[in-house]
Amino acid sequence: MEFKKSISIGQYIPTNSIVHKLDPRFKMMFLLTFIISVFFIHTVQGYLLLLAYMLLSVVATKISIQHFLRALKPIIFLLIFTTVLQLFFTKTGPVLVDWWVFKITLDGVYQSVFIFLRLILLVFASSLLTLTSTPMELTASLEYVLHPFKYVGLPVSEISMMITIALRFVPTIMEETDRLMKAQTARGVDFEKGNLMKRIANLIPIIVPLFISALRRADELAIAMEARSFQVGKPRTHLHVLVFQRKDYVFLFLSLFYVITISYFF
Amino acid sequence: MSFIRFDHVTYQYPEAEDTVFALRDVSFRIQTGQFVAIVGANSSGKTTLGRLCNMLLTPSEGRVIVAGMDTAEPDHLYPIRSKVGMIFQNPDNQIVSTTVEEEIAFGLENLQIPSPEIQRRVNTIIQEMDLELLRDRPPHLLSGGQKQLLCIASVLAMEPSCIVFDEPTSLLDPVSRKLVLKQIHKLHKQGMTVLYITHIMEEILMADVLMILKKGHIVFEGSPTEAFSFDDATLYDYHLYPPQLIQVMNVLHESGVTIPKGIVNPKQLTDYLCQYK
Numbered sequence: 001m002e003f004k005k006s007i008s009i010g011q012y013i014p015t016n017s018i019v020h021k022l023d024p025r026f027k028m029m030f031l032l033t034f035i036i037s038v039f040f041i042h043t044v045q046g047y048l049l050l051l052a053y054m055l056l057s058v059v060a061t062k063i064s065i066q067h068f069l070r071a072l073k074p075i076i077f078l079l080i081f082t083t084v085l086q087l088f089f090t091k092t093g094p095v096l097v098d099w100w101v102f103k104i105t106l107d108g109v110y111q112s113v114f115i116f117l118r119l120i121l122l123v124f125a126s127s128l129l130t131l132t133s134t135p136m137e138l139t140a141s142l143e144y145v146l147h148p149f150k151y152v153g154l155p156v157s158e159i160s161m162m163i164t165i166a167l168r169f170v171p172t173i174m175e176e177t178d179r180l181m182k183a184q185t186a187r188g189v190d191f192e193k194g195n196l197m198k199r200i201a202n203l204i205p206i207i208v209p210l211f212i213s214a215l216r217r218a219d220e221l222a223i224a225m226e227a228r229s230f231q232v233g234k235p236r237t238h239l240h241v242l243v244f245q246r247k248d249y250v251f252l253f254l255s256l257f258y259v260i261t262i263s264y265f266f
Numbered sequence: 267m268s269f270i271r272f273d274h275v276t277y278q279y280p281e282a283e284d285t286v287f288a289l290r291d292v293s294f295r296i297q298t299g300q301f302v303a304i305v306g307a308n309s310s311g312k313t314t315l316g317r318l319c320n321m322l323l324t325p326s327e328g329r330v331i332v333a334g335m336d337t338a339e340p341d342h343l344y345p346i347r348s349k350v351g352m353i354f355q356n357p358d359n360q361i362v363s364t365t366v367e368e369e370i371a372f373g374l375e376n377l378q379i380p381s382p383e384i385q386r387r388v389n390t391i392i393q394e395m396d397l398e399l400l401r402d403r404p405p406h407l408l409s410g411g412q413k414q415l416l417c418i419a420s421v422l423a424m425e426p427s428c429i430v431f432d433e434p435t436s437l438l439d440p441v442s443r444k445l446v447l448k449q450i451h452k453l454h455k456q457g458m459t460v461l462y463i464t465h466i467m468e469e470i471l472m473a474d475v476l477m478i479l480k481k482g483h484i485v486f487e488g489s490p491t492e493a494f495s496f497d498d499a500t501l502y503d504y505h506l507y508p509p510q511l512i513q514v515m516n517v518l519h520e521s522g523v524t525i526p527k528g529i530v531n532p533k534q535l536t537d538y539l540c541q542y543k
Contacts, residue, residue, distance in 0.1 A: 136364055136365060164362070164363060164364060167364055171406035172358055172406060217359050220356065220360070221362065223317075223322060223354070224359065224362075225362060227347065228347070228373035228376060229347045229348065230372075236375045237374075237375050237381055238375055238381060238384075239367065239368060240381070
């Protein structure tokens with residue numbers, strides 16, 4: 001049971017803040033604009049203004065900054081690597097340090113600060129969406145945002161359903177992996193010992209049954225869905241219909257205005 | 267009036283050998299509001315029979331009529347599926363959504379019911395089945411019994427007249443099993459037609475009618491107590507063993523105590539024995 005509780009579907013943290021109450025479609029559209037803007041800005045002032053906006057939003061979520069920083073953990077290597085790379089391999093601009101084979105230029109410092117801030121802003125912006133929207137809201141928003149592509153043959157509803165099912169089954173598959181690992185450990189397999197090849201070989205008795213079981217589950221789930229009248233391509237209604245409210249328009253307008261202005265002038 | 271009618275139904279799976287039939291010339295009627303238990307060894311055709319009632323399968327030969335509609339007619343697909351719900355063995359493999367209330371709404375969304383009506387039905391079912399505290403909970407944090415109750419709630423939201431239960435308690439612990447059985451019993455009392463496929467002999471006693479399947483044929487159709495009065499060889503042949511209650515009644519009978527028909531639970535037996543002189 002403890003293992004089960006440690007798994008959460010998505011990253012949603014309910015705090016009932018103003019950001020939580022905003023329409024998830026607004027948050028998704030804003031995220032897209034924000035990501036594009038981040039790549040348009042080329043001045044430190046621009047980045048600082050965006051960072052200020054982002055920190056204000058983080059405070060407004062009433063979610064501890066720890067959760068946002070935790071999202072940086074998987075990319076920490078990439079963050080350091082690209083920052084260092086920019087710092088030492090940008091050759092243009094006035095030279096600040098020239099020692100042995102290392103040459104640091106002013107452009108290099110700027111570039112490494114930019115790339116550092118860019119990555120942090122991107123992670124924070126995505127976390128802002130995922131920490132304040134339920135998986136259900138996210139898939140509904142994705143379906144809405146991708147809606148125009150329906151007319152060029154993209155199966156938008158099916159993609160949204162696939163994501164929902166994937167999210168729903170993540171904990172189930174993880175539980176199953178845990179069970180299989182315990183079963184193999186009971187038979188003497190040690191997943192911690194041995195060289196890389198040995199460790200990979202040890203995973204085969206986990207992966208094969210996991211795949212077989214996932215396929216069986218998929219088959220049974222398809223029958224259960226069919227029994228409840230699901231049919232691929234058939235239109236569906238929804239329990240919760242997302243409705244844009246006045247506050248969503250106000251926030252959307254103000255945020256877009258701010259972000260687009262910064263990316264235009266800086 | 268019969269709610270489900272099987273007329274000389276034969277079913278063969280497309281991938282099966284020519285001589286292997288899941289069901290062979292099966293005919294029976296299930297009346298509205300009846301509780302029918304279906305038992306039989308593995309591969310005797312129980313699940314196939316259940317799936318034919320919901321149009322998950324259509325007969326190779328013969329006719330299945332559900333609520334007056336022929337399952338061979340494609341136009342009857344959705345009317346039949348909204349009339350006959352199905353609950354399967356493993357609740358984990360039938361839950362689609364990421365929260366309890368979304369799961370209850372899933373079938374209704376498929377039937378293209380307008381949002382306000384979905385909300386009304388979901389709220390009603392949540393109240394009736396006492397799921398309010400679990401409303402926003404993700405399914406993986408529910409117990410096995412709660413998951414199976416959620417599956418029942420999701421089917422009930424579609425307001426069916428009949429539910430086919432395909433071994434719904436076989437993966438549950440005794441407490442969860444009791445919870446699920448209580449709910450099924452309650453539904454039957456409210457007038458729901460129930461088709462109950464099981465391997466657990468104690469559960470059969472709840473039924474009005476017992477059907478025993480063997481190699482795709484119905485070999486017995488009658489009351490559960492009647493079936494358990496067969497000799498040991500026949501019971502073994504049908505893959506049946508008498509539940510404890512029946513075993514106690516048999517011992518009492520051998521000791522000279524007359525046991526009347528219709529006793530199907532320990533309370534009834536105790537009440538009868540208390541008055542016995």
